[in-house]
Amino acid sequence: MIKTGGEMREFTGLPASHGQVVGPAYVFRKKGREQVLNYSISVDQVAPEIRRLNDAFSLTRNQIHSLATELSRRVGSAEASIFEGHVMILEDPVVVDKCQNEIKTELCNAEWAVHQVASAYAAVFENMEDEYLRERANDIYDIGSRLIRNLQGKGDSISVLPSKPCVIVADEISPSETIAFPRHLILGFVTNRGSMTSHASLLSRALGIPAVVGIENLSEIASNGEYLLVDGTNGRVVLNPDQAAIDELNKAVKISRSFNESLEELKGCPGQTKDGYRVPLIANIDSSTAMTELYAVGAEGVGLYRTEYIWLRLNREPSEEEQVEAYTRVVRALAADQEITIRVFDLGGDKILSDDCNMEANPFLGNRSIRYLLRNPDVFRSQLRAVLRASAHGRLQILYPMISVLEELLEANKILAECMDELRREGIRFDENVKRGVMIEVPSAALIAESLAEECDFFSLGTNDLIQYTLAVDRLNETIARLYQPAHPSVLRLIDMTIKAGHDNNNKISVCGEMASDPVMAVLMFGMGVDEFSMNPNSIPIVKKVFSCISRDDALKLAADVRNMYSKMAGEIYQYCKDKLFELVPGVPF
Amino acid sequence: MGDADADRENREVVLMNKYGMHVRPAGLFAKAASRFKADIYVEKNGVVVSGKSIMALMTLEAVCGTPLILSAIGEQGTEALDELEGLIARKFDIPDEQ
Numbered sequence: 001m002i003k004t005g006g007e008m009r010e011f012t013g014l015p016a017s018h019g020q021v022v023g024p025a026y027v028f029r030k031k032g033r034e035q036v037l038n039y040s041i042s043v044d045q046v047a048p049e050i051r052r053l054n055d056a057f058s059l060t061r062n063q064i065h066s067l068a069t070e071l072s073r074r075v076g077s078a079e080a081s082i083f084e085g086h087v088m089i090l091e092d093p094v095v096v097d098k099c100q101n102e103i104k105t106e107l108c109n110a111e112w113a114v115h116q117v118a119s120a121y122a123a124v125f126e127n128m129e130d131e132y133l134r135e136r137a138n139d140i141y142d143i144g145s146r147l148i149r150n151l152q153g154k155g156d157s158i159s160v161l162p163s164k165p166c167v168i169v170a171d172e173i174s175p176s177e178t179i180a181f182p183r184h185l186i187l188g189f190v191t192n193r194g195s196m197t198s199h200a201s202l203l204s205r206a207l208g209i210p211a212v213v214g215i216e217n218l219s220e221i222a223s224n225g226e227y228l229l230v231d232g233t234n235g236r237v238v239l240n241p242d243q244a245a246i247d248e249l250n251k252a253v254k255i256s257r258s259f260n261e262s263l264e265e266l267k268g269c270p271g272q273t274k275d276g277y278r279v280p281l282i283a284n285i286d287s288s289t290a291m292t293e294l295y296a297v298g299a300e301g302v303g304l305y306r307t308e309y310i311w312l313r314l315n316r317e318p319s320e321e322e323q324v325e326a327y328t329r330v331v332r333a334l335a336a337d338q339e340i341t342i343r344v345f346d347l348g349g350d351k352i353l354s355d356d357c358n359m360e361a362n363p364f365l366g367n368r369s370i371r372y373l374l375r376n377p378d379v380f381r382s383q384l385r386a387v388l389r390a391s392a393h394g395r396l397q398i399l400y401p402m403i404s405v406l407e408e409l410l411e412a413n414k415i416l417a418e419c420m421d422e423l424r425r426e427g428i429r430f431d432e433n434v435k436r437g438v439m440i441e442v443p444s445a446a447l448i449a450e451s452l453a454e455e456c457d458f459f460s461l462g463t464n465d466l467i468q469y470t471l472a473v474d475r476l477n478e479t480i481a482r483l484y485q486p487a488h489p490s491v492l493r494l495i496d497m498t499i500k501a502g503h504d505n506n507n508k509i510s511v512c513g514e515m516a517s518d519p520v521m522a523v524l525m526f527g528m529g530v531d532e533f534s535m536n537p538n539s540i541p542i543v544k545k546v547f548s549c550i551s552r553d554d555a556l557k558l559a560a561d562v563r564n565m566y567s568k569m570a571g572e573i574y575q576y577c578k579d580k581l582f583e584l585v586p587g588v589p590f
Numbered sequence: 591m592g593d594a595d596a597d598r599e600n601r602e603v604v605l606m607n608k609y610g611m612h613v614r615p616a617g618l619f620a621k622a623a624s625r626f627k628a629d630i631y632v633e634k635n636g637v638v639v640s641g642k643s644i645m646a647l648m649t650l651e652a653v654c655g656t657p658l659i660l661s662a663i664g665e666q667g668t669e670a671l672d673e674l675e676g677l678i679a680r681k682f683d684i685p686d687e688q
Contacts, residue, residue, distance in 0.1 A: 081614055081617075082613060082614070084614075084617065085613035085614050085616075085617040085644070086613070088617040088620065088621065088644045089613075089617075089644055089645055092620070092643050092644050092645050092646075093642075093643065094640065094643040094645055094646055095643075095645050121645065121649070124649050125648075125649075128651045129651070130610060130651065130653045132609045132610065132612060132653075133609075133610060133611075133612055133648070133651055133653065136612055136613060136648060139613060312679060312680045313680060313683070315672070315675075315676030315679065315680070
């Protein structure tokens with residue numbers, strides 16, 4: 001059924017939304033925007049024209065509002081909030097005034113007034129340096145053209161719909177168009193323009209429609225009915241694909257489908273290697289995480305509870321009682337054999353307290369985390385008391401973040417012991433054997449891990465900060481993003497040292513940074529000796545699947561190979577691990 | 591709104607959410623600001639806009655790490671600034687931008 005004759009051509013764009021598909025092209029819109037009606041009005045027509053404008057604003061608001069409701073039902077409230085933002089733009093008095101003024105001063109029709117105001121705003125965004133904000137020009141055009149369509153009584157819907165399932169090709173697609181197409185008719189989206197962060201891309205991901213954006217001129221090259229292969233996972237588009245290309249795609253689709261089905265099957269099983277070695281996979285959470293989310297992915301406990309979010313949400317220090325309540329609720333929600341690690345307030349750095357007016361020149365090297373707590377012992381004591389009180393209700397351990405010198409650990413332990421004494425005197429129950437752990441996230445801590453190990457019960461590798469501090473790279477700074485290298489030999493050596501020092505002292509080693517959620521790095525670190533992995537709940541199924549496909553020896557061998565590569569660059573080490581894992585676990589969509 | 595305003599209060603903050611002042615954060619900010627009687631202004635490098643206008647806030651081009659001065663003039667000013675400062679510190683409570 002494939003239309004032949006056309007020459008096969010391959011294009012590369014940005015992988016905006018996962019998935020692969022083949023189907024006929026439907027060229028929805030070529031380059032350029034619709035013409036907007038422009039005529040002059042007389043002074044006495046100004047008032048009725050403004051009424052017409054106001055009516056269009058309110059009609060548009062209602063349409064977008066119901067779109068948001070519909071979308072939140074279909075894919076979730078986060079995606080719908082884009083359109084709630086659009087409603088707010090339409091309610092913005094500054095925007096309404098500008099349009100009305102345009103009519104009054106230019107004596108032009110409402111359509112033209114909207115067009116002028118929207119174009120002026122869009123131009124402001126298009127000239128911005130930040131890519132994400134620059135994309136907002138599209139949102140403005142979307143709202144503007146909706147208003148204009150309503151002024152002309154053209155209504156809400158897309159005028160000509162495809163009659164059978166197809167791949168939508170356009171110069172650019174607006175957020176509301178993305179969801180206005182009936183889902184069953186859309187196989188995929190391909191656009192000339194757009195970026196990973198445009199709202200149309202975000203919505204494609206939410207709707208699970210494969211999409212590739214940023215293929216220059218494709219809407220001019222492809223014509224209706226020509227077949228397109230869309231590989232949204234790799235950002236590849238093939239026009240007029242031959243049978244071999246289609247077969248290859250179908251094979252990839254089949255593998256990824258059966259892979260996803262196998263994730264579901266593993267949900268109720270504990271994390272383990274194929275030869276039966278346990279690899280506990282636990283979750284990083286904060287006070288807003290729904291515990292049902294943990295059950296849904298089969299998490300085996302909580303490896304990191306970020307308590308500072310309680311503070312940031314309240315915008316003040318939570319009281320001891322409020323904390324007891326929050327911690328106890330999570331402890332009780334876990335199964336009896338599951339453990340929770342509560343990290344004390346990790347404030348400072350990028351989590352700035354609003355009452356802290358001393359702006360530091362280097363907040364990441366400043367008074368943050370355990371340093372802040374030791375300087376504010378009242379805050380620290382009330383939190384430790386709350387954590388201890390919660391420990392009476394289940395298996396709980398305490399984690400100190402950002403320890404960089406031994407004194408800090410000794411001092412923290414001393415305050416903990418004093419809190420225990422207080423509670424004993426007050427006759428309040430707590431777990432006398434509560435375990436204390438140290439986060440290893442500063443190179444100095446890894447380098448003195450032997451002495452730290454003697455004063456605590458477990459280590460938790462905070463790899464995000466460990467990489468940042470070791471390589472001196474701000475991980476949020478996109479300019480130097482390529483220097484943020486999890487597989488850098490310096491980082492791996494520090495992890496090695498931490499594991500050795502910990503195990504020599506019978507301390508358990510867990511990882512709670514993002515490295516734990518990358519199956520490639522998780523397998524490597526398991527081979528290096530890490531005992532358990534804590535990650536965002538969503539990552540648990542895929543990491544569990546990967547572990548179930550390898551043996552402990554596979555991981556040990558990988559770690560041994562990598563130890564002989566410490567003179568290499570991070571990129572080579574990572575690629576080596578990735579290639580090895582591909583051999584062991586075919587079909588993993590990394 | 592010169593410096594002579596007796597009831598004017600300023601707060602210096604730094605925008606910390608990942609994608610800066612785009613549609614959702616600006617919307618949440620304007621919505622929160624509109625709940626108070628005081629006039630709210632947001633200043634970036636000498637450019638001052640109304641804190642109650644989502645569009646004006648978006649056109650500030652405030653990205654992650656941008657220092658801003660929030661100011662309030664009139665009734666409920668302190669409460670408004672407390673609320674808005676908290677919103678920025680919590681990265682607008684948007685999970686993807688923490």
